[in-house]
Amino acid sequence: MIFEPGQRILFIGDSITDCGRRDTDQPYGNGYVGLVRAFVTARHPELGLMWTNRGVGGDTVRELRRRWQADAIDPAPHWLSVMIGINDVWRAFGDQPRDAVPIDEYEATLRSLLHRAVDATGCRLILATPYLIEPDRAEAQRAMSDRYGAVVRGLAVEFGAPLVDTQAAFDRVLAVTPPTAWADDRVHPNLPGHAVIAQAFLHEIAS
Numbered sequence: 001m002i003f004e005p006g007q008r009i010l011f012i013g014d015s016i017t018d019c020g021r022r023d024t025d026q027p028y029g030n031g032y033v034g035l036v037r038a039f040v041t042a043r044h045p046e047l048g049l050m051w052t053n054r055g056v057g058g059d060t061v062r063e064l065r066r067r068w069q070a071d072a073i074d075p076a077p078h079w080l081s082v083m084i085g086i087n088d089v090w091r092a093f094g095d096q097p098r099d100a101v102p103i104d105e106y107e108a109t110l111r112s113l114l115h116r117a118v119d120a121t122g123c124r125l126i127l128a129t130p131y132l133i134e135p136d137r138a139e140a141q142r143a144m145s146d147r148y149g150a151v152v153r154g155l156a157v158e159f160g161a162p163l164v165d166t167q168a169a170f171d172r173v174l175a176v177t178p179p180t181a182w183a184d185d186r187v188h189p190n191l192p193g194h195a196v197i198a199q200a201f202l203h204e205i206a207s
Contacts, residue, residue, distance in 0.1 A: 002124075002162065002205050003040070003049055003079065010052040010077035012064065013084050013128075015188065016197070017055025028053050031189070035198035040205070052077065060088040060101045061109040068113050073120045080123045081201075083166070084110065085130030085148045086187055093141050107151045114159060125161035126204065127152050132167070133186045133193070135174040162204045169200040 003009065011017050011033045019031030028034040028051060037051045054071040056063065061084055064072075072080060085106065092100035101109075117123055129149035134142040149167050156163035170182065173196055179186050182193035189197065 001040075001044060001047075003044075003047060005047050006049070007047075007078035008050045008052065008075065009079045009081065010054060010072065010075055011081045011083075012054040012072050013082060014055060014059040014087050015057030016086065017053060017083055018057045019053075019055065019194070021053040021055060029055065030191075031194040032197040032201065035194060036201045036205075039198070039202055058087060059084065060091070060099070061085070061106055061113070062101060065109055065113060068116065072113070072117050076121050077123050079126060080117050080121075081126040081128065081164075082110075082114070083128035083130070083164070085152065086132075086145075089130065089132075089141065089145050089148055090187060092144065103147060103151065106148060107155075110151070111155060111158075114155065118159070125156075125159050126164060126201075127156045127159070127161045128164035128197075128201070129153065129167050131170055133170050133174065133179045133183050133189070135171070135179070164197075164200050164204050166197050166200055169196050 016031060017033055019025065019029030021027055021029035028037055033053045052075055064084055088101035088106050091097060114125060129152045130145055132142045132145040136142060137146065153163060182196065183189045
């Protein structure tokens with residue numbers, strides 16, 4: 001277990017992290033964050049960890065930048081888990097193409113935010129890739145998502161951070177099931193889909 005007693009763990013990202021944490025399912029949401037918290041707490045109650053969810057639906061790295069100080073730095077986490085990038089890609093394929101974030105901007109912004117957090121708080125990072133629940137790697141949105149995922153993999157190496165490869169986790173289950181088993185829109189998981197993400201997190205933080 002990478003966490004130590006009394007540490008503060010903060011998750012930040014988009015709707016996949018949010019999952020109702022601001023309204024119907026306060027304060028942790030009904031997705032992977034709540035599942036990770038529940039299982040870690042059940043397995044290691046002696047640690048007395050403090051958990052915070054700062055996901056906001058619809059966010060790209062641009063929105064993350066605007067709220068970074070208040071939501072990622074001011075709480076002074078010991079561990080900061082970041083999963084962002086799905087909307088940065090998805091907007092290019094929907095009705096808001098001007099709001100899509102080019103990959104160079106995505107990488108530069110995310111790297112800057114991570115440096116700011118580490119420099120200000122001394123926190124350790126956990127980085128999670130964006131994903132698309134789509135088995136065809138040649139499909140346009142999946143191919144673009146994979147490129148953004150490669151950015152996160154590189155940043156994980158750069159910062160010495162545990163990497164939660166959510167795309168690889170979904171690829172494993174997609175080998176034997178259709179995308180609709182995990183999400184209706186290939187992006188927003190149902191509960192089993194969130195369990196796929198949570199299992200990937202649990203595997204990394206247990207090492």
